[in-house]
Each structure stands twice: as structure tokens, then as C-alpha cells.
Amino acid sequence: MEGSVTIPPVPKPVAAPPGSGGSKGAVEGSATWRLADRIGLAICWGLGLLFCALAVAIVLYLLVQGVKYLRPEMLTTPAAAGFTQAESGGFSDALIGTLIVAVMGISLALPLGVATAVWLVEYGRPVALARITESTIEAIAGIPSIVLALFGTVIFSSTALSFLSRSSEGVVFGRSFFAASAMLSLVALPLIVASTREGLNAIPRHVREASYAVGKTKAATTRRILLPTAKPQIATGAMLGLGRIIGDTAIIVVLLGATQNFAPVEDAVFPFNYLRGAGTTLTNFVYEASPTGNLNQPEKAYAAAFVLLLMVLALNAAVDIVHRRARKVGTWSS
Amino acid sequence: MEFLSPPPPPIRRLPLEDPPAATEALPLPAPNGNGHAAPGRSGFTAAKRSISAPQFSIRRMEIDKVSVFYGAKEAVKSVSLPVRQGEVLSLIGPSGCGKTTLLRSLNRLTELTSQARLTGRILLDDVDIHQIEPTLLRRRVTMVFQQPNPFPMSVFDNIAYVIREQGSRRMRKKALEPAVHSALDRAGLFEEVKDDLDHPALKLSGGQQQRLCIARALAAEPEVLLLDEPCSALDPKSTQVIEDLIVKLRDDVAVVIVTHNLQQAYRIADHVAFMYLGDLVEYNSATTLFGSPREQRTREYVSGAFG
């Protein structure tokens, strides 16, 4: 019967052969890669730093110019005709206009998007319709907003929808806050659908089964359990959609009329007189105030762009906060 | 094969006959008062060994008082083992005993985990492996994993990938063919795939995929082959094929296999190291460790008292 094999004393280690010598016990460093690989890593670093530098440059430049040109009265004075930039007022109409389209757009997109996502995740029969719907949402995401705008002109110029905009002598103008918001909701829709689907799909099956097992309908389960659980994702989707809505220019330029002030419809009651009328938003204002547009007031353009950027940054920060809070709460252990 | 010193004379081992097969499982001997168990038999010996005695053994790697820490937790506690070409070394033990961690430290894969720390020395042909560049080391000490993980390419490309990365110049497909065929042959897969080497690797059966992974590991012309429970995801027939393959390979490469299947270790290992909670409890030849283990814990484990 053999005993355990005795291990003879360990020989002294020979000097390391030439050509070797990586980092001691650390993650593999790039010192030993071939030249082509190292150039690749250098390109990575260069591009990464370039992106950071560009982002910083954009923010700083707009910050500087915005602070230089933004006066508080610009936020409260509507635009007016004037010869110099100082005399021509501010962009309060544009600011309020942005808020109006944001609220209206998201209130259309959110229910529609959540309902579509719920149908896709929870129901989804017949399967062919589900696939078609998925493709439809993807297609809507891929349609340029200028095409959506053109389509909007056709829809809202029809006499059936004349109550949504101004008409004169039987010709429906077709440009109003209603029209613009309706088309803008299509811009936000795919984002909301995608985020809500993600949120609903992340809920494991046994949660739903637990609810059905006590006799609840699918509708009740969705309304009382699933949607509240998916709230962070829905909120994220809504904020992403909001960001795209307030950043869109093409639909505004086409569907909101080419004015710089509110142009309410005369014979309607507040607030519908404004909502049926034409107006402007920050994006439209920046476009018009830039050298490409009609006003050519670069200082105002900078000021408005600065305000717009602040809004977008605020939305981004809100998305970040929602994410972080959701991660802290934790997820199902499935 | 390059030897650093002339190979020792072949060790002549007497062919060991199987210990008498027990017809029923023997009960555990009652522990003596002094704690050192009387040498007894474990009821393990019904299996038949498929491995004959090794013809020679050359020490390739030396594990010298190695401890591996994940953060504060000590996963491997001061283990010392030799790894020899010409024989199969099997690491056995219950889950969480550190055998996989020890295996992964042999080709420095533990470094991929950010909080891993290693003390002690591991020598490959008398050179500390931490002095060797990691990618060079991993070509000399290759590893096959528990889940077969062929790359999403054709069978040919899976093997060619390894060979291409070794050379410094782009190699044409024709030039690679002999090496690819030879690797597939050594892994015993060539006959089955030779008609269509462009077949997607992911469409092979589980056993074939694992043999492809072994072929891939062999294509790097390693000196040591590490296997981490290679058959645990496979059916018995594929398992047998791979076990035969492993035994065939031991003359060319030093084989270290981690397994929690004790029968498998008995079938194919020359030496067995039993680990428990990070400690090396016993290191012995297979017949001894399974037939008449020295330590009480070993006896309890191989007779199934825990695991």
C-alpha cells in the first residue's frame, strides 16, 4: 500500500526567459501587444477624449454665450418688431409655446404608448398583428419628422378637423398647436413604447401568476400591479420622449405657422383660441433667429438656445435620478 | 518536446490489480478515540479503472504553498501540488472547496476577477508564471470549460482562430489546414466533421462541441491542459468518449481535471488531490486514495458521507 507521495523540495526558479515580463499579477497590460493593437487602443483613447472634449466645448460655449446675452426680460417679453436686437423684445411666446407643445404632446403620447406596450406584452394575439405592430412602431421611429409634418398638413387641412385650427373663407389653415402636438406625439411614441415594454418584460412571470391565482383579471393585474411596478421605466420613456418633443424643429416649422408670437383665433374661447392658433417654440425661435432664418438676431438665438439646452439637461438629469433610485430599490430575485 | 534536463528514467510501476470488489457498501469504521482513523476500506471500488499505469512522468508545474484570496475570503489555503506530464491529476471535493479556483490560478485566469489575490508560487518548467506574459502563459497552459463554448464560427475557423493568433503574419487557409486537421484528429473529432469543416460550430451536438473545445485547446500546442468539469454538461456516452480522449492525451500534455464526479476521477486519474473548504486534505495516487484513504475526511467523502 502506497503512502502519500512526498513532494521533493521545490527547485529554485530559473531566471525568466527573455522577452517575457508582463505586469506582475495585474490585469493584462497593453505593453506586450503588437504595434497594430496598441495603435488601436490609442485610437480608442483619442476618440473617447475627443467626444468628451466636444461635449464640454458645446456646453461651455453655449453657457458663455447664453450668460452673455440672456436677459431676464427676454423670458418675459414677447418678440416685437424692432431695428436692433435690444428693441425687439424677447422670446416669452416661444418659451410658453415649448411648454404647451410639450404638455400636449406627451399627454397624447403617454396613454397611447403605454396602451400599445401593454397590448404587445400582455396580450399580443393574433401573433401576426403583434409582429406588424412592432414593425409599425419601428417604422414610425424611423420616419423623418419632416415627413410627419407634411402628413400633418394633409390631415389637419381637411374640413373634418377644421375645429382644430383656423379657417377662413372655407379654407382650413391647418396650422395650430393641436396639429403640431398631434404629430409630435408620434415622435415620442416609439420611445415610450420601448421603455414600457422593457419595464413590463422585466417583471417575472410568477408575479402575474400570483395575481391570476387569486382570481384577478389581466386588466386589473396590469393596472394595479404591473404598471405601478414599471413606473420608473415608463417615466424614463416619457422623459426621453419629452426631450425629443422639445427638441424637434421640423414639425414646428411646418405645423405651427411661421410667426414669432401667439396668433390666437379670434372667435373662440380661451384657451382654445390660443391652441387653435399659430405660435412658436424655442426651437423655431432659434431657427428663425439664426442667420438662416428671417430674423437674423444671433444674440437672441444664443439666449434661446441656452434656455433650451438647460431644459434638455434638466430632463437628462431627471432620467438619471429615476434610474438611480430604481436601482436602489432593487429588482425581483428571479 | 523540449526538456530542461534529461528525462528521468521511466518509473516502472507494477500494474496494480483492482482491490477486491465489495459486494455491498461497507459501513464507516467507528472513529477511534485518538481521532486518527484506522486504515479501512471505502466502499468505492465497484468501478473499473479505464486507465493503465502511466509510462513515465515528468514534472511540468509546481504549485508551492499557493493561497488565493477573493477580497477577504481565502478560497484556497496554502496548497502545494506537483503537475506532471504523463499522468492525469484530478482535483476532487465538494462544491465551494476551491478546486476550480486553484485550477484557474494555474493559467492566471483568476486575475480577471478584480479582487483576486494570490500568494505563494506557481512554477511552469521552473519559471514563476507571474513572470511570464499572461497571453504567452495561456498558450502553454490552456483550459477547457464546463460549458462547451465554441465560437460562433465554422468548425475550421474555431481552430484556425487559435493558430492564426499565434503567428505574426496573416496565414492563408491552405497553410492552416494541416494544423487544423491534426488538432481535430488529436481530439478524436476529425472523422466526424471532416466532410464539412465549414459547418457552424454551434450546430454540433454537446459532446462534439466539447471535443471541439478540446481540439481548440490542443491547437495551441500547450504543455499543460486544464479541464474544468468538462463532462458535467454532457450525456454518459459523450462523457465516455471524452474520458477515453483524456487518457490518450496524458502522454503529450500534463492533464489537470477538476471533477465532482468521484467515479470519473477513479476511472481516469493517476493522482488525486482531495480539497475541502480550501485546504488540501489529501494527495495520493488514485487507487490509494479511493481504496484506502489516509485521512478521515477523505474516507467520509469518498464513501458518500457528505458532498
Next chain:
Amino acid sequence: MQEELTPEYGPKWPDQRVERMLGALVCMLVGLLLALIVTVFVRGWPSFAHNGLAWFGSGGNVDDQLNAIFLSGQSGAEYIYTFHAWPLIWSTLLITGGAVLISLFSALFVAVFIVEFAPEWMSNVLQPVVRFLASVPSVIYGLLGVLVLVPFIGNDLISEDQKASVAGIISLTGYSLIAGVVVLALMIAPLMVSIFSDGLRSVKPGWLEGSLALGVNRWRTTWKIGVRAARPAIVAGTVLATARAIGEAVMLAMLSGSVGFAPNPADGLIFIFEPSRPLAPTIVKNIDQLSSPPGGATLFSIATVLLFSAAIFSLCGYVARRSMRKYGTA
């Protein structure tokens, strides 16, 4: 909870009813998309009908043609539809192609960097940066381009001789191809980076670990195995970004020049400084044409071409991803 149950008839919102309502909603959405496609095509048909395939060809000054179309609609005489859009198409191809190429290259490297090679502090900085760049409105990119980049190109990059050499044909003011390409690349790159890095992160870790365990270094493992396995995501990201680039109207309207001019590579390197105007900005710049019937038809015909190209790209992407499935992917 008794509120959802009515005494005799069971739940107030039975699943069948809800399912039918939601299904109707979804059908409405699909119908809306179909209505959009049909409407745009039908409205644009007169322009195609009158021009035939010459719509896509070149012949004459595009801007003059647009003028003539508009005026004919106003005057009430015989409508003029003559329109040869090649300069616009050529401009779209150049600007979109250039931007997508630059973006693809940079986004791939940045995504690989974020997922694999950047130290933690760097990727914690880069990811918010990418998200920020993706959310900046296009009109702000346009503004910065117009007020910073265009004067820089016009005054500092283009020399006087270069301006003189093409003075007879076109004037180089800085509103140029290169301005459009650079800013558009910056706009679509963040989109690609996020899709690429999602794809890279979902590669099976067993493949990467297996490759490292065979002695392949991290750089090659990431590219030869990781990027290869993430190819469907790369295709998807490229398709999405291309669709976005084709449809970008406002920023390019501000930057690329307002002339329907076809930049001529035969001019040598100067051609990147030549102005032009792709299809989408043409619609924005000529939006007043909607009030005149032939003008409206022309605009809708351009919109049809935009829709069609986005659809074709999606199809190509789908086909490409199907063919990648042969060897298996992440």
C-alpha cells in the same frame, strides 16, 4: 377589492373587452402608418407622373425649376412639374454617406472602449457624455455650426485662390459639404455608440473567457470574437443612424448651403467646401410651396423618396442580419 366586480356580471372590465379595445387601438396605429404612406405617395404622384424616371436625373438648375413650379401654381396657368432632383440626391448621398462612415468608425472604437478598455473613471465620464450628445436638439447643433464652424471654414480654411478658382460657378462661403458631414456625424455617433455598446455587452461571456484562456490578448479577443458576435447590433445601429441622417432637415438646412448644386469631385479637394442641399432640407426651405398644387406635389414626391430610402435601408439591414445567423451570434 370589490370595485371591479359588479354584482351579477362579474368584473366590470373583463379581459375580452379590454383586449378588444387595445387591439382596436393598435389597429388604428397601423392604419395611421398605412394612411401616411399612402397619402404621401398619392400626393406626390403628379410630380412622378409628369417627370417619369427623369425625376431622379439631372438637367437644369434645381432651384430655378422649383421657382417655376411655384409660380405656375400661383398664376393658375398650366402647371409646371418639371423637376430633376439629381443634385439633391447626390448631395444626400454624399452627406449621409460621409457622416455614416465617419460615425461608424468612431462609434465602434468608442463603444469598444467604453465596454472593455476604459478605466472605470473614464467610462463613468464617457457614458453621460454620450447620452448628452444624443439628446442635444438638432437646431442647437445647427446654430453652433452656423455661428462657429461655417465662419471658420469660410474664412480660415478656404483660401482666396480656391474661392477664385470656382467663382464662376459657385461661391464658397463656408456653408459646405464638410460642415454638414462633420456636424451630422457628431449627431448620429452617440446613437450608434449606445446601440453598439448594448450589443457588445450582451455577447456571451463564455466566448470571451474561452478566447482569453487560449492565449489571445484582450484587444484581439474583443474585436475578433466580441465585435463579430455583436454584428447584428452593429447593423441595427447603422441602419437606425442612416435613417436619422437621411431625414435630418433642420440642421442641414442651416449648414450645408442653400443652393441646389451638385458638388463635383472632379474639382479636386475643393469639392468638400462646395455648398449643396440634400433632399430633406429642400422640403423645409421650400415649405411655402405647399400652397401651390404643383409645388405641393413636388414636396410630397421628395417626401416619398425619403420614406422609400428609409424603408430600403431597413430591409437591407434585415437581410444582413438574417445572413449573419448562419454561424450563430450572441
